[in-house]
Amino acid sequence: MSESRKKVTTRTLARLKQENEPIAMITAYDYPSAKIAEQAGADIILVGDSVGMVVLGYDSTIPVTLDDMLHHTKAVVRGTKNTMVVADLPFMTAHLSSDEVLRAAGRLMQEAGAYGVKMEGGSEILSNVKTLAAAGIPVMGHLGLTPQSVNQIGGYVIQGKDQKTARHLIDEAKRLEEAGIFSLVLECVPEELAGLISEKCSIPVIGIGAGRFCDGQVLVFHDVLSIGNDWHPSFVKVYQEAGKAMLQGIETYIKEVKQRVFPEQRHASHLSSELVEQLYGGLEGEQNG
Numbered sequence: 001m002s003e004s005r006k007k008v009t010t011r012t013l014a015r016l017k018q019e020n021e022p023i024a025m026i027t028a029y030d031y032p033s034a035k036i037a038e039q040a041g042a043d044i045i046l047v048g049d050s051v052g053m054v055v056l057g058y059d060s061t062i063p064v065t066l067d068d069m070l071h072h073t074k075a076v077v078r079g080t081k082n083t084m085v086v087a088d089l090p091f092m093t094a095h096l097s098s099d100e101v102l103r104a105a106g107r108l109m110q111e112a113g114a115y116g117v118k119m120e121g122g123s124e125i126l127s128n129v130k131t132l133a134a135a136g137i138p139v140m141g142h143l144g145l146t147p148q149s150v151n152q153i154g155g156y157v158i159q160g161k162d163q164k165t166a167r168h169l170i171d172e173a174k175r176l177e178e179a180g181i182f183s184l185v186l187e188c189v190p191e192e193l194a195g196l197i198s199e200k201c202s203i204p205v206i207g208i209g210a211g212r213f214c215d216g217q218v219l220v221f222h223d224v225l226s227i228g229n230d231w232h233p234s235f236v237k238v239y240q241e242a243g244k245a246m247l248q249g250i251e252t253y254i255k256e257v258k259q260r261v262f263p264e265q266r267h268a269s270h271l272s273s274e275l276v277e278q279l280y281g282g283l284e285g286e287q288n289g
């Protein structure tokens, strides 16, 4: 599928929304996971700052740096041919001066090869969104539960549950759209609200924990495959117990080493018996001399 497919662009996504065809997005953080995501047919790979939690072992996305994002985005880009790769701007970056945010986004595109960037927030980042869009940088928005604000929110909790906050999210989505984002992630909002925003926006809205009525869905790679964590947010569906399969494989390897079952003869290279004899003979000669 991925071999023959044309490159996914902003135009592809706009067409998918127009044709009411769901957009499939998944995170990836390195070369093998990117190859798997592309081969599976993902439209968009997100190099999420969730890399900090599922790969680097932090307990939030806050410690993730631009250098981390560059490092992982480069690996993902090397693993893809025609999938759109979007990289998260890390904590605080969206709020820096327009020069600094431009430089950060520019590095993710020029140095790492990202197609575009995603930034968390609404009105407070609007002028930076406009600056990036004016520079030809595809910007994906991110509203609802914005994990970079977890300390301020006070936890990973669903957003937009009452009239005031729901109304606010609709307004923010419209403002971001006007500022020039090409797509919007909505995280952890009630599905009726996500459906309404998807309907009111002409750009594709991609949900995570936002229900059935978005234009697309995104999940974290390690959640879909249950790698590294027993616990998952309740919106996650585990499609394969890859973490269990990995553990079993490594356990069996270690057991076989301990029991001298691995390696077998075929797992090594060999000398001719004549050469072996000569070498042993040579050693004996040394010992006798």
Ligand SMILES: Nc1nc(=O)c2c([nH]1)NC[C@@H]1CN(c3ccc(C(=O)N[C@@H](CCC(=O)O)C(=O)O)cc3)CN21
Binding pocket: 049, 050, 053, 054, 061, 145, 147, 156, 157, 158, 188, 220, 222, 223, 232, 233, 234, 235
């Ligand atoms: N592995 C992983 N998956 C993710 O989806 C993810 C990350 N990490 N890290 C960055 C953010 C953080 N996310 C999270 C983390 C926790 C919840 C969570 O605990 N949600 C509760 C619902 C809270 C409520 O009731 O309001 C849940 O039970 O799902 C949600 C999103 C989403 N992102």
Ligand SMILES: CC(C)C(=O)C(=O)O
Binding pocket: 027, 046, 047, 048, 049, 050, 051, 088, 185, 187, 208, 218, 219, 220
């Ligand atoms: C969960 C998605 C939307 C994200 O921002 C990430 O993986 O960092």
Ligand SMILES: [Mg+2]
Binding pocket: 048, 049, 050, 061, 088, 147
């Ligand atoms: Mg993120």
